[in-house]
Amino acid sequence: MKSIVITGASEGIGAEMARQLARRHGAQLSLVLAARNEQALQAVATQCQASGAATLVVRTDVSEQAQCTALMDRTMARFGRIDALINNAGMSAQALFSDVKADDLGWYEQLMKINFWGSVWCTHAALPALKTTRGSIVAVSSLAGLVGVPGRTAYSATKFAMTGFFEALRAELKTAGVSVTTAYPGVVATQIRHRGFNAAGAPAGASGLKEDDAMSVEECARLIIEGMDRREREVVMTAKGKLARWLKLLAPGAVERMALAALKDEVKPR
Template structure:
C-alpha cells in the first residue's frame, strides 16, 4: 500500500464536488494538500473549514497555461515537492453537435484536456523524483461517446490516451499513472455544464439524489491511489456501459440512445 501520510497531494478544482471531497479525505489521511479553483470565496471557505491543517489554496483557471504554471510553482514554494497530482478540474456540456458553437468545444477541451496536460507537465519532475502518482479524472464518456456531450467525450478520450502514453513512458520510473471514471456522481458539474453557446446551463437533468455521493467517490479514488491501480471505473452502470460498448458496440449505441433521448429529443 502507498502511504499518503505527510505526502504532498495536489488537487485541481478542489472548491466543490469530488475535488472538495478529495481534499477532505486527503487531509484525513495525513497528507499536506494544495488545491486550486476559479472561485476564491469557495476556496477560502474550504480553508476555514480545515483551519490549522496543512491546506494551501490558490485561485487559478486550469485552461490557462500560465495559471497552471504559477499554481504548481506556489505549491513548490509552500511544500518543496509534489508526491500526488489529481487532475480533477473539469467541465461538461449539453448540446447536440449540429447546434453547438465551436467555442463550447474549445472551452471544454481547454479545461478538461489541456488543464490536465499543463498541470501534469509542470509537476512531473517532482513526481518522478518521488516515484509518486498522477491521476486523471476521466469518465465513462472517455470510453463511450455520449450524445449531447461530444466535446466532453472528446476531452475524456484525449485524457485517457494522453495518460496511457505517459504511463507507458514512465513504466520504469516508479511513477504510477492512472485514470478514474466516477460514473454519475453528485456534483455541480451538470449545473455548470455549458450549453451550445458556451454558457452554463444552470440545471441538472439527472436525479441527483439517486447518484453516488462525492464523498463515496473520493473514498474509492483514495483506495485506488493507495493500491496504485491503473484504471478504475465506478458504479455498476458505468462498468456495464464500458463492457457492453467494448464487446457489443451496436447494442451500446441503442441503449445509450434510449437512455438520453425521449421521443427524438435529448432529455438528459
C-alpha cells in the first residue's frame, strides 16, 4: 500500500491531486492531507474515501517547522511509510515593489516561510522515510519560478528559491533513488490570486493577471501526477512557459514584454 502526503490539500490543485490519486489507486492508497483549514480537508478526505483510499487529515501550517515535523511523525505513526511527498501548499502575492511600505515588508518574509521554508521543512522531515521507499518528492513551483514576473517580486523570489533548492537536492538524492520532480504551472483556474497578499499584506481580493486562458485545475493536477509517476525532473506547463524559459537566454527584453502583457492594465507599473 502506497502512502502519499500532500500539503495544501484543502483547496485548488492540491485537493484535485488528492481526488485524482484516490481514483487511480483506490484501496491501494493511503493519503495524508495537510493544510490549515481542517473542515475543508475533511471534505476532501470524504471524497477520497469514496474512491476507496484511506485518509489521514492533519491540520498543518507549513510556515511553522514544528508543524511540518509533526505532519511526518503522524504519517509514520499511522501508515508506517511515505512513498511520495507533494509540496504544494502555497500562497500568492500581487504588488509593485515600490508600492510596498517599509513597515509592510514583513509579508515578504511570511511568503518565503510558506512557499519555500514550508517545502524545505516538510522535505527534511520526510526524507528518511522517502529514502527507505526510494520514493518521490514533488515541488509545485510556478512559471514565476523560471521567469521573474512584474508585480510578483515576492512570489517569484519564493518560487525561484524552490527551483534552486530542489534542483540541488535532485542531484544529491540520485544515488539514494529518490526522485525530485519540480512542476511549473502557468495560470491555473483557482482562487490563489484572490487570497494572495496585496501591497499592505492583506488579501488581494482580485487577480492581477489576465485569466482567460487559465488551465483547468483538473489538467494541472493530472500533469503533475503524471510527471511524478514518470519521475520526470520537471513539468513545465504551457507552450508559452516552455518558450519563455529558453527565450530568456536569447532575448530577455522580449520575455519582459511578454510578462508585462500578462498583467491587467490596472496593476501595470506606471
